[in-house]
Amino acid sequence: MIKTEKLTKRFGDCTAVNAVSTEMHEGAVFGLIGSNGAGKSTFLRMLAGVLKPDSGTLSIDGEDVWENPTVKSRCFFIPDEPYFFKNATPETVKDFYAIFYPKFDRAQFDKIISVFELPPKKRLSEFSKGMRKQIMIIAAVASNCDYLFCDETFDGLDPVARQAVKGIFAAGMVDRKLTPVIASHNLRELEDICDRIGLLHKGGILFEQELDAMKLGIHKVQCAFSSPKTKADFSDAAGFEVIKFTARGVVVTMTVKGTRESVLERVNGLAPLFAELLPLSLEEIFISETEVCGYDIKDILF
Amino acid sequence: MIAIDFSDKRPINEQIIAKVIDLAAKGFLPPGSPLPSVRSLATELSINPNTVQKAYAELERLGVIVSVRGRGSIIAENNEPLRNIQVEKLHAGLREAVEAARHLGMSCDEVCGEIRDIFDGGGDRK
Numbered sequence: 001m002i003k004t005e006k007l008t009k010r011f012g013d014c015t016a017v018n019a020v021s022t023e024m025h026e027g028a029v030f031g032l033i034g035s036n037g038a039g040k041s042t043f044l045r046m047l048a049g050v051l052k053p054d055s056g057t058l059s060i061d062g063e064d065v066w067e068n069p070t071v072k073s074r075c076f077f078i079p080d081e082p083y084f085f086k087n088a089t090p091e092t093v094k095d096f097y098a099i100f101y102p103k104f105d106r107a108q109f110d111k112i113i114s115v116f117e118l119p120p121k122k123r124l125s126e127f128s129k130g131m132r133k134q135i136m137i138i139a140a141v142a143s144n145c146d147y148l149f150c151d152e153t154f155d156g157l158d159p160v161a162r163q164a165v166k167g168i169f170a171a172g173m174v175d176r177k178l179t180p181v182i183a184s185h186n187l188r189e190l191e192d193i194c195d196r197i198g199l200l201h202k203g204g205i206l207f208e209q210e211l212d213a214m215k216l217g218i219h220k221v222q223c224a225f226s227s228p229k230t231k232a233d234f235s236d237a238a239g240f241e242v243i244k245f246t247a248r249g250v251v252v253t254m255t256v257k258g259t260r261e262s263v264l265e266r267v268n269g270l271a272p273l274f275a276e277l278l279p280l281s282l283e284e285i286f287i288s289e290t291e292v293c294g295y296d297i298k299d300i301l302f
Numbered sequence: 303m304i305a306i307d308f309s310d311k312r313p314i315n316e317q318i319i320a321k322v323i324d325l326a327a328k329g330f331l332p333p334g335s336p337l338p339s340v341r342s343l344a345t346e347l348s349i350n351p352n353t354v355q356k357a358y359a360e361l362e363r364l365g366v367i368v369s370v371r372g373r374g375s376i377i378a379e380n381n382e383p384l385r386n387i388q389v390e391k392l393h394a395g396l397r398e399a400v401e402a403a404r405h406l407g408m409s410c411d412e413v414c415g416e417i418r419d420i421f422d423g424g425g426d427r428k
Contacts, residue, residue, distance in 0.1 A: 028352060029350055163348040164348070166349070167347075167348040168345075170341075170344035170345045170350065170351050171341060173344075173350070173351050173352070174340060174345075175341070192308065192314060192349065194350070195350065212313075278311075279311050279312060281311065
Protein backbone atom coordinates (compact mmCIF):
# COMPACT_ATOMS: atom_id res chain seq x y z
CA MET A 1 0.00 0.00 0.00
CA ILE A 2 1.14 3.51 -0.80
CA LYS A 3 0.37 6.04 1.87
CA THR A 4 1.03 9.75 1.81
CA GLU A 5 0.35 12.19 4.60
CA LYS A 6 0.37 15.92 4.03
CA LEU A 7 2.89 15.41 1.26
CA THR A 8 4.20 18.78 0.08
CA LYS A 9 6.67 19.90 -2.57
CA ARG A 10 7.62 23.48 -3.40
CA PHE A 11 9.61 24.89 -6.27
CA GLY A 12 10.65 28.40 -5.24
CA ASP A 13 7.48 30.19 -4.25
CA CYS A 14 5.28 27.74 -6.16
CA THR A 15 3.72 24.94 -4.13
CA ALA A 16 3.41 22.16 -6.69
CA VAL A 17 1.95 19.58 -4.32
CA ASN A 18 0.20 20.87 -1.24
CA ALA A 19 -0.45 18.60 1.77
CA VAL A 20 -1.79 15.62 -0.16
CA SER A 21 -2.93 12.72 2.02
CA THR A 22 -4.04 9.61 0.23
CA GLU A 23 -3.86 5.83 0.14
CA MET A 24 -3.42 3.52 -2.82
CA HIS A 25 -4.14 -0.17 -2.37
CA GLU A 26 -2.50 -3.20 -3.96
CA GLY A 27 -4.05 -4.69 -7.05
CA ALA A 28 -6.23 -1.67 -7.77
CA VAL A 29 -5.81 1.01 -10.41
CA PHE A 30 -5.53 4.54 -9.07
CA GLY A 31 -6.26 7.36 -11.51
CA LEU A 32 -4.88 10.84 -11.00
CA ILE A 33 -6.50 13.63 -12.93
CA GLY A 34 -6.06 17.36 -13.00
CA SER A 35 -5.13 20.24 -15.27
CA ASN A 36 -1.64 21.02 -16.50
CA GLY A 37 0.36 22.20 -13.53
CA ALA A 38 -2.01 20.62 -11.00
CA GLY A 39 0.88 18.66 -9.53
CA LYS A 40 0.31 15.21 -11.01
CA SER A 41 3.82 14.72 -12.34
CA THR A 42 5.45 16.15 -9.21
CA PHE A 43 3.34 13.79 -7.11
CA LEU A 44 4.35 10.79 -9.22
CA ARG A 45 8.00 11.82 -9.14
CA MET A 46 7.89 11.88 -5.36
CA LEU A 47 6.27 8.43 -5.29
CA ALA A 48 9.06 7.18 -7.53
CA GLY A 49 11.73 8.71 -5.32
CA VAL A 50 12.97 11.11 -8.00
CA LEU A 51 12.06 14.15 -5.94
CA LYS A 52 12.43 14.54 -2.21
CA PRO A 53 9.29 15.80 -0.44
CA ASP A 54 9.71 19.11 1.41
CA SER A 55 7.39 18.01 4.17
CA GLY A 56 4.89 15.29 4.97
CA THR A 57 5.44 11.56 4.77
CA LEU A 58 5.37 9.03 1.97
CA SER A 59 5.61 5.30 2.45
CA ILE A 60 5.29 2.24 0.26
CA ASP A 61 4.40 -0.87 2.23
CA GLY A 62 5.43 0.99 5.37
CA GLU A 63 8.87 2.01 4.13
CA ASP A 64 10.31 5.35 3.10
CA VAL A 65 10.99 5.67 -0.62
CA TRP A 66 13.69 8.31 -0.61
CA GLU A 67 17.15 6.76 -1.15
CA ASN A 68 15.74 3.28 -0.52
CA PRO A 69 16.88 0.93 -3.31
CA THR A 70 14.90 -2.02 -1.94
CA VAL A 71 11.59 -0.21 -2.28
CA LYS A 72 12.60 1.43 -5.53
CA SER A 73 13.39 -1.94 -7.10
CA ARG A 74 9.69 -2.74 -6.68
CA CYS A 75 8.51 0.47 -8.34
CA PHE A 76 8.76 1.58 -11.94
CA PHE A 77 8.20 5.12 -13.11
CA ILE A 78 7.26 5.79 -16.72
CA PRO A 79 7.81 9.54 -17.16
CA ASP A 80 5.95 11.63 -19.65
CA GLU A 81 9.13 12.06 -21.67
CA PRO A 82 11.29 9.00 -21.22
CA TYR A 83 15.02 9.56 -20.95
CA PHE A 84 17.50 7.20 -22.55
CA PHE A 85 21.27 7.28 -22.76
CA LYS A 86 22.87 8.45 -25.95
CA ASN A 87 23.10 5.68 -28.54
CA ALA A 88 20.82 3.45 -26.46
CA THR A 89 19.03 0.60 -28.25
CA PRO A 90 16.22 -1.61 -26.93
CA GLU A 91 18.93 -4.20 -26.15
CA THR A 92 20.94 -1.80 -23.98
CA VAL A 93 17.78 -0.51 -22.28
CA LYS A 94 17.06 -4.12 -21.33
CA ASP A 95 20.58 -4.57 -19.93
CA PHE A 96 20.35 -1.29 -18.04
CA TYR A 97 17.06 -1.99 -16.26
CA ALA A 98 18.03 -5.60 -15.56
CA ILE A 99 20.74 -4.21 -13.25
CA PHE A 100 18.23 -2.45 -10.98
CA TYR A 101 15.26 -4.79 -11.06
CA PRO A 102 16.12 -8.18 -9.55
CA LYS A 103 13.00 -9.79 -11.03
CA PHE A 104 13.61 -8.38 -14.51
CA ASP A 105 12.37 -10.84 -17.13
CA ARG A 106 14.62 -10.64 -20.21
CA ALA A 107 12.65 -13.24 -22.15
CA GLN A 108 9.43 -11.31 -21.66
CA PHE A 109 11.11 -8.09 -22.79
CA ASP A 110 12.26 -9.78 -26.00
CA LYS A 111 8.85 -11.32 -26.55
CA ILE A 112 6.92 -8.04 -26.22
CA ILE A 113 9.49 -6.22 -28.36
CA SER A 114 8.81 -8.69 -31.16
CA VAL A 115 5.02 -8.53 -30.66
CA PHE A 116 5.20 -4.74 -31.02
CA GLU A 117 7.52 -5.24 -34.02
CA LEU A 118 10.23 -2.97 -32.65
CA PRO A 119 13.78 -3.42 -34.02
CA PRO A 120 15.88 -4.58 -31.01
CA LYS A 121 19.21 -3.27 -32.26
CA LYS A 122 18.19 0.06 -33.70
CA ARG A 123 19.15 3.29 -31.95
CA LEU A 124 16.31 4.82 -29.94
CA SER A 125 17.16 8.26 -31.29
CA GLU A 126 15.86 6.98 -34.61
CA PHE A 127 12.59 5.83 -33.03
CA SER A 128 9.38 7.82 -33.11
CA LYS A 129 8.08 9.36 -29.88
CA GLY A 130 5.39 6.71 -29.50
CA MET A 131 7.89 3.90 -30.08
CA ARG A 132 10.23 5.31 -27.41
CA LYS A 133 7.28 5.34 -25.05
CA GLN A 134 6.54 1.73 -25.92
CA ILE A 135 10.12 0.74 -25.05
CA MET A 136 9.71 2.35 -21.64
CA ILE A 137 6.42 0.53 -21.05
CA ILE A 138 7.92 -2.77 -22.13
CA ALA A 139 10.83 -2.23 -19.73
CA ALA A 140 8.28 -1.49 -17.00
CA VAL A 141 6.31 -4.66 -17.70
CA ALA A 142 9.44 -6.81 -17.89
CA SER A 143 10.76 -5.33 -14.62
CA ASN A 144 8.05 -7.33 -12.79
CA CYS A 145 7.58 -4.40 -10.44
CA ASP A 146 4.77 -4.21 -7.89
CA TYR A 147 3.99 -0.52 -8.35
CA LEU A 148 3.83 1.19 -11.69
CA PHE A 149 3.68 4.97 -11.99
CA CYS A 150 2.45 6.12 -15.38
CA ASP A 151 2.63 9.78 -16.32
CA GLU A 152 0.30 10.22 -19.29
CA THR A 153 1.54 6.91 -20.54
CA PHE A 154 -1.36 6.09 -22.82
CA ASP A 155 -1.50 9.46 -24.48
CA GLY A 156 1.32 8.84 -26.95
CA LEU A 157 0.18 5.38 -27.99
CA ASP A 158 -1.89 4.34 -30.95
CA PRO A 159 -5.22 2.56 -30.24
CA VAL A 160 -3.85 -0.94 -30.88
CA ALA A 161 -0.85 -0.43 -28.58
CA ARG A 162 -3.14 1.12 -25.97
CA GLN A 163 -5.38 -1.95 -25.83
CA ALA A 164 -2.37 -4.26 -25.80
CA VAL A 165 -0.74 -2.40 -22.91
CA LYS A 166 -3.98 -2.37 -20.92
CA GLY A 167 -4.23 -6.11 -21.45
CA ILE A 168 -0.67 -6.60 -20.18
CA PHE A 169 -1.44 -4.46 -17.11
CA ALA A 170 -4.56 -6.53 -16.44
CA ALA A 171 -2.52 -9.75 -16.50
CA GLY A 172 0.00 -8.19 -14.10
CA MET A 173 -2.76 -7.21 -11.72
CA VAL A 174 -4.09 -10.76 -11.57
CA ASP A 175 -0.71 -12.50 -11.56
CA ARG A 176 1.20 -10.43 -9.01
CA LYS A 177 -1.15 -7.76 -7.68
CA LEU A 178 0.42 -5.03 -9.76
CA THR A 179 -0.71 -1.58 -8.67
CA PRO A 180 -0.79 0.95 -11.51
CA VAL A 181 -1.04 4.64 -10.65
CA ILE A 182 -2.06 6.47 -13.80
CA ALA A 183 -2.00 10.22 -14.34
CA SER A 184 -3.99 11.36 -17.35
CA HIS A 185 -6.21 14.00 -18.84
CA ASN A 186 -8.33 11.47 -20.63
CA LEU A 187 -11.33 11.05 -18.36
CA ARG A 188 -13.08 8.64 -20.69
CA GLU A 189 -10.13 6.29 -20.60
CA LEU A 190 -9.60 6.50 -16.84
CA GLU A 191 -13.29 5.76 -16.37
CA ASP A 192 -12.83 2.40 -18.04
CA ILE A 193 -9.76 1.26 -16.16
CA CYS A 194 -9.63 2.84 -12.70
CA ASP A 195 -10.89 1.53 -9.38
CA ARG A 196 -10.26 4.75 -7.56
CA ILE A 197 -9.84 8.32 -8.72
CA GLY A 198 -8.18 11.36 -7.20
CA LEU A 199 -8.65 14.85 -8.59
CA LEU A 200 -5.72 17.20 -8.07
CA HIS A 201 -6.21 20.92 -8.34
CA LYS A 202 -3.56 23.55 -7.73
CA GLY A 203 -1.45 21.05 -5.81
CA GLY A 204 -4.19 19.86 -3.46
CA ILE A 205 -6.41 16.80 -3.75
CA LEU A 206 -9.92 18.04 -4.39
CA PHE A 207 -11.52 14.72 -3.77
CA GLU A 208 -10.77 11.04 -3.97
CA GLN A 209 -13.20 8.18 -4.21
CA GLU A 210 -13.97 4.72 -5.49
CA LEU A 211 -15.32 5.10 -9.00
CA ASP A 212 -18.26 2.79 -8.25
CA ALA A 213 -19.24 4.64 -5.10
CA MET A 214 -19.03 7.86 -7.04
CA LYS A 215 -21.43 6.53 -9.63
CA LEU A 216 -23.84 5.02 -7.13
CA GLY A 217 -24.14 8.22 -5.16
CA ILE A 218 -25.01 10.61 -7.95
CA HIS A 219 -27.68 10.45 -10.67
CA LYS A 220 -29.08 12.44 -13.49
CA VAL A 221 -32.87 12.43 -13.41
CA GLN A 222 -35.10 13.30 -16.28
CA CYS A 223 -38.78 13.57 -15.45
CA ALA A 224 -41.94 15.30 -16.61
CA PHE A 225 -44.99 16.42 -14.68
CA SER A 226 -48.46 17.55 -15.63
CA SER A 227 -47.68 21.05 -14.36
CA PRO A 228 -44.38 22.96 -14.29
CA LYS A 229 -42.22 22.42 -11.22
CA THR A 230 -39.62 24.62 -9.60
CA LYS A 231 -36.53 23.71 -7.64
CA ALA A 232 -38.44 24.34 -4.41
CA ASP A 233 -40.61 21.28 -5.16
CA PHE A 234 -37.50 19.12 -4.83
CA SER A 235 -36.20 20.47 -1.55
CA ASP A 236 -33.28 18.57 -0.09
CA ALA A 237 -34.01 15.71 2.26
CA ALA A 238 -32.14 12.76 3.69
CA GLY A 239 -30.54 10.94 0.75
CA PHE A 240 -31.75 13.51 -1.75
CA GLU A 241 -29.72 16.58 -2.59
CA VAL A 242 -30.26 18.48 -5.82
CA ILE A 243 -26.98 19.74 -7.24
CA LYS A 244 -28.15 21.04 -10.55
CA PHE A 245 -31.66 21.85 -11.66
CA THR A 246 -33.04 22.85 -15.04
CA ALA A 247 -36.69 22.94 -16.02
CA ARG A 248 -37.98 23.39 -19.52
CA GLY A 249 -41.75 23.58 -19.44
CA VAL A 250 -42.97 20.47 -17.66
CA VAL A 251 -39.73 18.55 -18.25
CA VAL A 252 -37.24 18.64 -15.41
CA THR A 253 -33.61 17.58 -15.68
CA MET A 254 -31.56 17.53 -12.53
CA THR A 255 -28.43 16.08 -11.04
CA VAL A 256 -29.10 14.58 -7.65
CA LYS A 257 -26.91 13.17 -4.92
CA GLY A 258 -28.45 10.10 -3.36
CA THR A 259 -28.86 6.38 -3.90
CA ARG A 260 -30.86 5.14 -6.85
CA GLU A 261 -33.68 3.96 -4.60
CA SER A 262 -34.00 7.13 -2.55
CA VAL A 263 -33.93 9.33 -5.65
CA LEU A 264 -36.55 7.26 -7.47
CA GLU A 265 -38.78 7.10 -4.42
CA ARG A 266 -38.68 10.86 -3.96
CA VAL A 267 -39.34 11.64 -7.61
CA ASN A 268 -42.07 9.03 -7.98
CA GLY A 269 -43.70 10.47 -4.85
CA LEU A 270 -44.47 13.59 -6.88
CA ALA A 271 -46.44 11.55 -9.42
CA PRO A 272 -44.44 12.24 -12.60
CA LEU A 273 -45.72 11.43 -16.08
CA PHE A 274 -42.42 9.68 -16.52
CA ALA A 275 -39.15 9.58 -14.62
CA GLU A 276 -35.87 8.16 -15.77
CA LEU A 277 -32.47 7.84 -14.11
CA LEU A 278 -29.55 8.26 -16.45
CA PRO A 279 -26.00 7.18 -15.64
CA LEU A 280 -23.44 9.96 -15.36
CA SER A 281 -20.12 9.84 -17.12
CA LEU A 282 -17.00 10.56 -15.13
CA GLU A 283 -16.78 13.90 -16.84
CA GLU A 284 -20.29 14.85 -15.72
CA ILE A 285 -19.58 13.71 -12.18
CA PHE A 286 -16.54 15.93 -12.04
CA ILE A 287 -18.40 18.89 -13.43
CA SER A 288 -21.09 18.47 -10.79
CA GLU A 289 -18.71 17.77 -7.93
CA THR A 290 -16.36 20.62 -8.72
CA GLU A 291 -19.13 23.11 -9.24
CA VAL A 292 -20.26 22.28 -5.75
CA CYS A 293 -16.71 22.92 -4.52
CA GLY A 294 -16.92 26.36 -6.09
CA TYR A 295 -14.53 25.61 -8.91
CA ASP A 296 -15.30 26.15 -12.50
CA ILE A 297 -14.57 22.88 -14.26
CA LYS A 298 -13.26 24.70 -17.29
CA ASP A 299 -10.39 26.01 -15.22
CA ILE A 300 -9.63 22.57 -13.89
CA LEU A 301 -9.84 20.18 -16.75
CA PHE A 302 -9.31 22.10 -19.93
CA MET B 303 -17.87 -14.07 -26.77
CA ILE B 304 -18.40 -11.36 -24.18
CA ALA B 305 -17.92 -8.06 -25.96
CA ILE B 306 -17.80 -4.60 -24.46
CA ASP B 307 -19.14 -1.49 -26.13
CA PHE B 308 -16.90 1.35 -24.96
CA SER B 309 -19.30 3.96 -26.26
CA ASP B 310 -22.09 2.44 -24.15
CA LYS B 311 -22.79 4.68 -21.17
CA ARG B 312 -23.40 1.73 -18.87
CA PRO B 313 -20.47 0.77 -16.65
CA ILE B 314 -18.39 -2.13 -17.96
CA ASN B 315 -19.30 -4.47 -15.10
CA GLU B 316 -23.01 -3.96 -15.84
CA GLN B 317 -22.37 -4.72 -19.50
CA ILE B 318 -20.64 -7.98 -18.57
CA ILE B 319 -23.54 -8.94 -16.28
CA ALA B 320 -26.11 -8.18 -18.97
CA LYS B 321 -24.11 -10.06 -21.59
CA VAL B 322 -23.72 -13.22 -19.51
CA ILE B 323 -27.41 -13.20 -18.58
CA ASP B 324 -28.33 -12.70 -22.23
CA LEU B 325 -26.05 -15.52 -23.45
CA ALA B 326 -27.31 -17.86 -20.75
CA ALA B 327 -30.96 -17.02 -21.40
CA LYS B 328 -30.60 -17.63 -25.13
CA GLY B 329 -28.96 -20.99 -24.49
CA PHE B 330 -25.52 -20.13 -25.83
CA LEU B 331 -24.22 -20.73 -22.32
CA PRO B 332 -26.19 -23.78 -21.09
CA PRO B 333 -26.13 -24.72 -17.38
CA GLY B 334 -22.73 -26.03 -16.34
CA SER B 335 -20.78 -24.27 -19.08
CA PRO B 336 -17.68 -22.48 -17.86
CA LEU B 337 -17.14 -18.73 -17.99
CA PRO B 338 -13.76 -17.37 -19.00
CA SER B 339 -11.45 -16.82 -16.03
CA VAL B 340 -11.15 -13.32 -14.63
CA ARG B 341 -7.61 -13.13 -15.96
CA SER B 342 -8.40 -14.22 -19.49
CA LEU B 343 -11.47 -12.01 -19.82
CA ALA B 344 -9.64 -8.98 -18.42
CA THR B 345 -6.62 -9.40 -20.68
CA GLU B 346 -8.74 -10.25 -23.72
CA LEU B 347 -10.93 -7.16 -23.32
CA SER B 348 -8.09 -5.01 -21.94
CA ILE B 349 -10.12 -4.05 -18.89
CA ASN B 350 -9.49 -3.92 -15.17
CA PRO B 351 -9.64 -7.44 -13.65
CA ASN B 352 -11.35 -5.97 -10.58
CA THR B 353 -14.22 -4.95 -12.86
CA VAL B 354 -14.60 -8.52 -14.10
CA GLN B 355 -14.37 -9.76 -10.51
CA LYS B 356 -17.17 -7.41 -9.47
CA ALA B 357 -19.38 -8.51 -12.36
CA TYR B 358 -18.84 -12.20 -11.51
CA ALA B 359 -19.53 -11.54 -7.82
CA GLU B 360 -22.82 -9.86 -8.73
CA LEU B 361 -23.78 -12.70 -11.10
CA GLU B 362 -23.07 -15.13 -8.30
CA ARG B 363 -25.18 -13.09 -5.89
CA LEU B 364 -28.02 -13.17 -8.44
CA GLY B 365 -27.65 -16.96 -8.64
CA VAL B 366 -26.91 -17.00 -12.36
CA ILE B 367 -23.41 -18.44 -11.93
CA VAL B 368 -21.70 -20.47 -9.24
CA SER B 369 -18.02 -20.80 -8.58
CA VAL B 370 -16.75 -24.34 -8.37
CA ARG B 371 -13.42 -25.16 -6.84
CA GLY B 372 -10.92 -25.98 -9.55
CA ARG B 373 -13.29 -25.16 -12.38
CA GLY B 374 -13.76 -21.44 -11.92
CA SER B 375 -17.18 -19.92 -12.52
CA ILE B 376 -19.88 -21.89 -14.32
CA ILE B 377 -23.49 -21.18 -15.26
CA ALA B 378 -25.68 -22.44 -12.41
CA GLU B 379 -27.47 -25.77 -12.93
CA ASN B 380 -30.49 -24.24 -11.23
CA ASN B 381 -31.83 -21.91 -13.91
CA GLU B 382 -34.66 -20.52 -11.79
CA PRO B 383 -32.86 -17.27 -10.84
CA LEU B 384 -32.04 -16.70 -14.48
CA ARG B 385 -35.64 -17.30 -15.47
CA ASN B 386 -36.88 -14.92 -12.79
CA ILE B 387 -34.56 -12.19 -14.07
CA GLN B 388 -35.80 -12.71 -17.61
CA VAL B 389 -39.45 -12.69 -16.53
CA GLU B 390 -38.84 -9.47 -14.64
CA LYS B 391 -37.22 -7.97 -17.72
CA LEU B 392 -40.19 -9.09 -19.82
CA HIS B 393 -42.56 -7.42 -17.36
CA ALA B 394 -40.64 -4.18 -17.56
CA GLY B 395 -40.65 -4.30 -21.36
CA LEU B 396 -44.39 -5.04 -21.48
CA ARG B 397 -45.14 -2.30 -18.99
CA GLU B 398 -43.25 0.17 -21.13
CA ALA B 399 -45.05 -0.99 -24.27
CA VAL B 400 -48.44 -0.77 -22.56
CA GLU B 401 -47.57 2.69 -21.28
CA ALA B 402 -46.71 3.74 -24.82
CA ALA B 403 -49.95 2.21 -26.15
CA ARG B 404 -51.93 4.12 -23.53
CA HIS B 405 -50.35 7.37 -24.71
CA LEU B 406 -51.45 6.46 -28.23
CA GLY B 407 -54.95 5.93 -26.91
CA MET B 408 -55.08 2.22 -27.74
CA SER B 409 -57.43 -0.05 -25.87
CA CYS B 410 -56.39 -3.21 -24.05
CA ASP B 411 -58.01 -5.33 -26.75
CA GLU B 412 -56.07 -3.53 -29.47
CA VAL B 413 -52.79 -4.06 -27.62
CA CYS B 414 -53.59 -7.74 -27.06
CA GLY B 415 -54.42 -8.03 -30.74
CA GLU B 416 -51.03 -6.59 -31.63
CA ILE B 417 -49.33 -9.01 -29.28
CA ARG B 418 -51.25 -11.93 -30.76
CA ASP B 419 -50.14 -10.86 -34.26
CA ILE B 420 -46.52 -10.82 -33.18
CA PHE B 421 -46.90 -14.23 -31.52
CA ASP B 422 -48.32 -15.68 -34.72
CA GLY B 423 -45.36 -14.34 -36.67
CA GLY B 424 -47.28 -11.58 -38.40
CA GLY B 425 -45.79 -8.77 -36.40
CA ASP B 426 -43.20 -7.68 -38.91
CA ARG B 427 -45.38 -5.11 -40.64
CA LYS B 428 -43.86 -1.67 -40.59
